[in-house]
Amino acid sequence: MTTTSKPGTRGHKSQVGLVLATVFLAYLGQMTLNPVIAPLSREVGLAEWQVGLMISVAAIMVVLTSQSWGRRSQSWGRKPVLAAAMLTATVAMILFAFLSALGMQGILTGTAIFVLFVLTRGLLFGTALAAMAPTAQAYIADVTDTEEERVRGMAGVGAVQGVAMVAGAVVGGLLAGIGLIVSIGAVPVLLLLGLLIVTVALRRETRTELIPHPPRISPFDTRVWPFLLAGFGMFTALGFIQVVTGFLVQDRFALDANTTGLVTGAALLAAGIGMVFAQAVIVPRSRWRPATLLRTGTLTGTLGFLALLFDAGIPLLIIAIALIGLGIGLAVPGYTAGPTLLMNREEQGGLAGLIGATNGLTFVIAPTASTALYAVWPLLPVIVGAVIMAVVLGFVLLQSRFRKLPDHPKRQEEGVPARTD
Known part of the structure; x- marks a missing residue:
């Protein structure tokens, strides 16, 4: 039996800004590193598959810890969860920077630097990052009352991630x-700046605002699995090109390491601009329902993948990546907000963690698979990504669940247990 405490956070919506600021800084740290991962790996002598495996380890930790973080954000409170995560992330990336310096100087090489990169950027940072989106999503589900507010709030989480992509690029x-x-x-x-915001400015919830025993949500719950399947496909497709973009830029245009970082940064900037425009402009103004956002977004993303197949210069590559960012930016609020309309308040933390785990699972598979496919033929991961996105488009067009969403978030009746299967 779950608790039936009433939402106590509705009078404190100013905390949403602080939670989103923390999420922004965490993802800004990650995105700032993305443009240099490919050239860094070659400077320290790592193979493409080793980079993919490092990122996959981080994704494994997201899968293993996301639902736990989401539920803890309801039982412990947002401040303790975010503070612990930001402290872990800060320590991990201090160590990673130190190891990178040793590797670039030739002091640390081979298996040793690879294993240490996996432990710091993979295991520690992946565990910390897993807390961010589920905590924010569970909180927004807790303080919104209508479908429109819920979609806009979830778009806000995506928007700060998109802004982080832009700023990080x-x-x-x-x-x-x-x-x-x-x-x-x-x-x-x-990351240290984010930790300071959490510890100094974020208010801790009162005991009455917390949920002592949030339920675990099954991925096979009929209210949830169609959204998880669509999200899994979208993020798998994205993962197939996200890691190899730097390699694609360097090899397709024969650039040196520093120029590769600049051009890759420009491509990621374009993706971020597309994502931010979708979530900060199109989603709030269109007032599209979750199913419409999913269909429009996956169609746009498919077009972006098709454009990326053509080697017609840097401008077309940047346009293609921008279309993919725009498509993902449109689809994600539908994917994250849709199932929350069907869940009780006590279930929102578990749901948010399950969504985070699903996203993380795609990056367990995609980076290693895409880098391995890239070694066979540079266009192969792009082709696979395009096919996956097209399949998701067909699924969201045909699956009946996307046509059966309520107009208002579900409220749990007094004394009725939450459904978990």
Whole structure:
């Protein structure tokens, strides 16, 4: 039996801004590193598959810990969860920056630097990042009353991630022009700033606002699985090109390491702009329902993948990546908000964690698979990504669940247990 305490956070919506600011800084740290991962790996002598495996380890930790983080955000409160996560992320990336410096100087090489990269950027940072989106999504589900508010709130979580992608591409790309180690060293500074915001400014919930025993949500729950399947497909497709973009840029246009960082940063900037435009402009103004957002977004993303197949210069590559970002930006609020309309308040933390785990699972598979496919033929991961996105488009067009959403979020009746299967 779950608790039936009434939402106590509805009078404190100012906390949403602080939660989103923390999510922004966590993802900004991650995105600042993205433009330099490919050239860094080649500077320290790592193979493409080793980079993919490092990112897959981080994704494994997201899968293993996301639902736990989401439920703990309801039972412990947002502040303790975010503080623990930001502290872990900061320590992990301080160590990663130190290891990178040793690797670039030739002091640490081979298996040793690979294993240490996996432990810091993979295991520790992946565990910390897993807390961010589920905590924010569970909180927004807790303080919104209508479908429109819920969709806009979930779009806000996606928007700060998109802004982080834009800012990270700019910061990471520009700092890479100075030196790769400068970009890497900026990451723990950003994370430390997020930790300070949480510890100094974020209010801790009162006992009455917390839910002592939030239920675990099954991925096979009939209210949830169609959305999880659609999200899994979308993020798998995205993962197939996200990691290899740097390699694709360097090899397709024969660029050096620093220029690769700049061009990759520009491509990621375009994706971020597309995502932010979708979630900050199109989603709030269109007032589209979750199913419409999913269908429009996956169609747009499919077109972006098809454009990426053509080697017609840097501008077309950037346009293709921007279309993919726009498509994902449109689809994600539908994917994250849709199932929350069917769940009780006590279930929102478990649901948010399950969504985070689903997203993480795609990055267990996609980075390793895409880098392995890239070694066979550079276009192969792009082709596979396009096929997956097209399949998702067909699924969201045909699956009946996407036509049967209520107009208002579900409220649990007094004394009625939450459904978990």
